[in-house]
Structures are given as C-alpha cells and as structure tokens.
Amino acid sequence: MANDKDAAKEQKGLFDKLEKNDVKVADDKAKEMKENIINNKGGANYLGIGIHEVTVTAVELREASTGTMGIKFLVENQEGRSDASMWLSEGALPYTIENVSRLMVHNAKEENKDKARTHMSNIASAKELFDTVKQTIDERAKGKTEPFTCYLSIRESKNGDTYTNKDGEVKPSIERNLLSYKPKASAAQNVAKAVGGAEVVPEDELNMNDLPF
Secondary structure, eight states, rough: OOOHHHHHHHHHHHHHHHHHTTOOOHHHHHHHHHHHHHHOOSSSOOOOOOEEEEEEEEEEEOOOOOEEEEEEEEEEETTEEEEEEEEEETTTTHHHHHHHHHHHHHSSGGHHHHHHHHHHOOOOOOOHHHHHHHHHHHHTTTTOOOOOEEEEEEEEOOTTOEEEESSOOOOOEEEEEEEESSSOOHHHHHHHHHHHHHOOOOOOOOOOOOOOO
C-alpha cells in the first residue's frame, strides 16, 4: 500500500512538473506533424521499383520546387502505397489531360466510355481538370461504385538523372507513372521484383529540377 501511495505521489509530482514546464511543438514542425498524422494509413509500406496494380484513393494539388503546379495521385494496394504526379504547366497540360483521359476511360463502364472521352476532350484548363478528377475520385472513394484503378510504374530515370540523399549519397532519380494498361516491366523492375522490392525514394528527394516542361 505504501508503495502505491509513493507511486501516486511521484506521478502527481511529475504531472505538476509537466504542467509547469509544458513543452510546445515548434511552429515550423507543427504543420509537418499534422500532415504526417492525417496521411498515416496505418503503417503501410511504400511500394518499390516495379509494376503495381493500384487503387487511386485521393488526389491533391502539389507544387514542385520550380513552382510548377501538379496533381498528386495517392495510390495503394495490399502491398503498400505510393503516389505519382502529373504536371499542370502550359507545356505539360495537354499531355496531362490526355494521360488522365486514358485513366478515366479505363475506369468508365463500357456504355459510358465514349461519353467519358467526349467529356475529357472538352477540358481546356488545369482547374477544370483537377475539379473533374477530384470529384470522380471522391465519389469512387465513398464505395458506392467500383474503385478507381490503374497501374503504377516505378523505375529509375530513363535519362540517368540522379539526386543526393540526406546522407550525401548520389542515387538514381525515380520516375512514377500512372497507366491505364499494364506495361512490360523493364529489366531493373524484374530484378527488383525477384529480390522483393527496391529502395524507395521519398518524394522530397526526387529530382524535381528537370521537369519535362
């Protein structure tokens, strides 16, 4: 009983000390912490190099270090999660609309595919494209219709781009692309699959200085 009283007294003293010297999260860390908590999907693994059949769970806007705006697609499957971005600069926009159109038609019911093509062909602005994609993904995420699915290709950069990680090591840059069809895997992707995956590059360490447009 005495030990219980001593333990309770100790806890009371520690709580009083904590209350008096309450530590606050630094302002420059609070936003990052909040986003990490909200985006945490239960500790799922990140998908590595390879071809992955995935479900698009959400889309959001992002901005590269160059100032280029883009649509970020959040994807996942039973093995893990990842993301891929499509860019909204003036030069990239027509190609992004075409790429998104293929995904939209792929996910439309057979009787609605022509309607989906027509609708997408009339989109001529970045905002209209984002609004259309977000509305579609949000509706699918409610579970009332089939999930929005596609293929995610993760591979090393074709042109040999590299980046320097936080440890000062030079690594090959990674490309992530969403496709409406399953592409033929590259030799590197086949090797990665055979050995059970490959190193995953955090998004903030991707080479964003050599955007295609």
